[in-house]
Amino acid sequence: MSEKKQSDIQLEKIDDNRWRVPQHGNMRVDGIVYTSETLLPHLQADATVQQVANVAQLPGIVGQSLAMPDAHWGYGFPIGGVAAFDADEGVISPGGVGYDINCGVRLMRSNLRRNDIEDSMKELVTALFKNIPSGVGSERSDLRLTEQNERKVLLEGAQWAVSAGFGTENDIEHIEERGCLTGANPDIISKEAYKRGRPQLGTLGSGNHFVEIGYVEEVYNPAIASILGLEEGGVTVIVHTGSRGLGYQVCDDFLQEMLAASRKYGIELPDKQLCCAPITSPEGQRYYSAMACAANYAFANRQIITHWIRETFERVLNMSPRELQMNLIYDVAHNIAKFETYLIDGKERKVCVHRKGATRAFPAKHPAVPSVYQGIGQPVLIPGDMGRCSYVLIGTDQAMSDTFGSTCHGAGRMLSRTAAIKRAKGRAIWRELADQGIIVKSEGRETLAEEMPEAYKNVADVVEVVHNAGISRKVVKLRPLGVIKG
DNA sequence: ATGTTC
Numbered sequence: 001m002s003e004k005k006q007s008d009i010q011l012e013k014i015d016d017n018r019w020r021v022p023q024h025g026n027m028r029v030d031g032i033v034y035t036s037e038t039l040l041p042h043l044q045a046d047a048t049v050q051q052v053a054n055v056a057q058l059p060g061i062v063g064q065s066l067a068m069p070d071a072h073w074g075y076g077f078p079i080g081g082v083a084a085f086d087a088d089e090g091v092i093s094p095g096g097v098g099y100d101i102n103c104g105v106r107l108m109r110s111n112l113r114r115n116d117i118e119d120s121m122k123e124l125v126t127a128l129f130k131n132i133p134s135g136v137g138s139e140r141s142d143l144r145l146t147e148q149n150e151r152k153v154l155l156e157g158a159q160w161a162v163s164a165g166f167g168t169e170n171d172i173e174h175i176e177e178r179g180c181l182t183g184a185n186p187d188i189i190s191k192e193a194y195k196r197g198r199p200q201l202g203t204l205g206s207g208n209h210f211v212e213i214g215y216v217e218e219v220y221n222p223a224i225a226s227i228l229g230l231e232e233g234g235v236t237v238i239v240h241t242g243s244r245g246l247g248y249q250v251c252d253d254f255l256q257e258m259l260a261a262s263r264k265y266g267i268e269l270p271d272k273q274l275c276c277a278p279i280t281s282p283e284g285q286r287y288y289s290a291m292a293c294a295a296n297y298a299f300a301n302r303q304i305i306t307h308w309i310r311e312t313f314e315r316v317l318n319m320s321p322r323e324l325q326m327n328l329i330y331d332v333a334h335n336i337a338k339f340e341t342y343l344i345d346g347k348e349r350k351v352c353v354h355r356k357g358a359t360r361a362f363p364a365k366h367p368a369v370p371s372v373y374q375g376i377g378q379p380v381l382i383p384g385d386m387g388r389c390s391y392v393l394i395g396t397d398q399a400m401s402d403t404f405g406s407t408c409h410g411a412g413r414m415l416s417r418t419a420a421i422k423r424a425k426g427r428a429i430w431r432e433l434a435d436q437g438i439i440v441k442s443e444g445r446e447t448l449a450e451e452m453p454e455a456y457k458n459v460a461d462v463v464e465v466v467h468n469a470g471i472s473r474k475v476v477k478l479r480p481l482g483v484i485k486g
Numbered sequence: 487a488t489g490t491t492c
Contacts, residue, residue: 075487100487137489196489207487248488335487417490444490 007050011040017469021049021065026270027056031065034408036465039069042414042457046073048080054270055083059278060090062344062351066403068358069465070412070457075099076273079357079413082406085279087339087350091267092284093276094258094291096354098335099251101291102298103242105381105409106175106306106331107392109228110313110324112235114215117481120316121213125439125482127316128211131308134486135443136206137245139199143304150198154186157296158331161303167310167328171303173370175331176360176378179299181338185289189246190253197246197297202304206444206486208410208451209241210386211309217389217479224376224394224475228329236478237326238390239305240383242335243298250294254287279352288337288352295336302331329392330370330379334359334409342404353404361395361407361472369395380472384411384459386440386451386485387433390478391463398470407472411459417450424449433483442485451485 011019011033019040021031031052035043043049048071055077056065062084071080076095085091117124133140145153152160158179162172172178204211216234219225230236243250261277261284262269269275277283310326313319337354362369362378369378380393388411399405415423429448433440442448467474 098487103487205487206490209487242487244487245489252488 005047006045007047009049009053011049017465021052023056026268027053029056029061029064031056031067033067033071034069034465034469036069036461038461039457039465043071048073048078051078052081054274055081057270058085058091058093058274058276059267060086062086062349063404068408069462070357070408070410072412074356076271077354077356080408081356082353082358082404084351084353084404087279087352090279090352091276092279092287092337092352093274093354094251094254094287095273095275096356097291097337098356099248100242100335101247101250102295102333103335104298104302104331104333105383106239106302107329107381108237108306108326109230109329110235110326112324114233114235117235121439121482124213124312124316125441125484127312128309129441129484131312132204132211132305132484134204134484136486138203138205138486140202143202145198145201147194150194151186153201153300154189154293154296155184156180157299158303161300166304166307171306171328173372174328175299176333179303179331181292181295183289184292184296186293188286188290189293190249193246193249193253196249197244200244200246201297201301202308203244204241204305204486205244206447210483210485211305212238212386212480213482214238214390214478214480216476218477220474220476227376228379228392228475229327230392230476237309238381238383239302241301241305243294244301246297247294250290254290257283258287291337295333299331330381332359332381340405342400351404353406355406357409358406359409360405361393361399362405363395363397363400380407382408382410382459382463385453385456386480386483387436387438387453388459391459392475392478393463393466393472394475396470396472399472403471407466408462411456411462413455414457415455420452420455421446421449423454424452438480439482440485444486447485
């Protein structure tokens with residue numbers, strides 16, 4: 001399934017938000033696709049449904065092979081896919097996590113109002129762009145990470161960043177897993193991965209990665225918004241980035257090891273890109289420990305970038321941290337595999353949930369939700385494209401029973417990168433966005449074309465599906481004012 | 487996503 005060919009699998013409509021991929025061939029379970037009449041044609045335009053069916057063939061899969069409404073074709077597993085495997089009988093697969101391990105999003109709020117920064121937007125975007133290295137292969141010359149400290153990053157994640165002076169202890173409370181996955185083993189990471197990761201910590205990268213200044217345009221749930229520190233007109237900042245070259249290298253290193261493991265353990269693969277190993281095997285354990293290292297690097301990366309964002313706002317606006325109150329609301333991972341426990345057929349079962357382009361959406365009272373959010377549930381951060389809007393949602397009990405505590409992660413690409421570049425030929429995307437009051441600054445020559453709004457599905461359509469299905473609920477909508485991209 | 491086909 002390395003080709004993007006459309007599949008001819010017949011989907012069965014369950015309700016307005018869900019379609020079933022009935023168990024057939026070697027599938028061990030059904031597939032369930034979250035979508036709508038509006039989004040269904042996009043989902044069927046490539047091999048996404050076939051990939052959902054392929055994932056359902058892997059040993060130890062529990063429940064169903066799931067796809068979120070932003071799903072599209074990816075490496076082996078669909079992007080927007082969720083699959084849980086029994087912790088004893090199941091497999092773990094790098095393709096179910098993705099190349100950008102712990103690619104994720106964080107959201108900050110501030111005491112600023114939209115009109116406080118209108119006149120400073122150009123200066124803010126320029127200063128952010130200067131302060132946060134962006135683009136392919138971007139490096140930070142001021143950090144000078146030693147190899148010993150890089151090991152600590154892999155072990156401690158965002159907690160290392162805070163101990164090194166980037167951000168506060170309070171930030172840690174507002175990060176998924178407190179910014180540190182346990183079980184990381186830095187001895188497993190290849191020399192090559194270390195080499196790539198060292199100069200790139202604290203950098204944005206390219207593609208769909210960005211830092212965005214925006215404001216709260218609409219509030220759907222004032223009570224929850226207020227607990228998050230959000231109100232209409234309030235200025236927010238979103239960071240979207242991951243584990244850079246280090247995570248890519250870890251994935252690359254392990255794809256080969258997992259392919260060998262699949263043969264060794266006699267796992268039948270409908271697609272080589274689904275290569276995997278039993279979770280309990282030495283190879284499976286090694287991948288998890290390496291993945292956790294890359295995840296921790298990504299948590300540290302977003303934490304360090306947060307420090308430079310705060311520093312930039314303080315300097316440009318001449319405000320103190322106390323006046324600014326640029327507090328972290330939450331930080332989510334949307335490319336990761338995690339061990340979690342679910343009630344399945346009346347029995348508690350430990351599973352390894354693969355979320356690839358999918359966000360955890362835990363409900364109120366779940367022990368993994370920070371104490372300040374125990375009464376409301378886990379914040380879910382859904383960035384759209386740079387011209388439209390982004391959403392803050394909240395996790396639900398329904399997600400626990402239906403989707404292994406998961407929901408969508410973004411708008412989802414509609415045009416391929418090359419198709420987008422073709423479509424943008426002769427146009428000045430930056431000017432089109434400026435006409436809508438959005439200032440963008442980008443490093444790569446073709447990044448803005450690849451990332452233009454029409455390359456994406458409308459995130460509002462995606463969010464409507466997960467909201468109506470009840471696997472997360474709308475809290476606020478954010479509108480962009482300024483964006484820096486790779 | 488990615489030293490964007492090491």
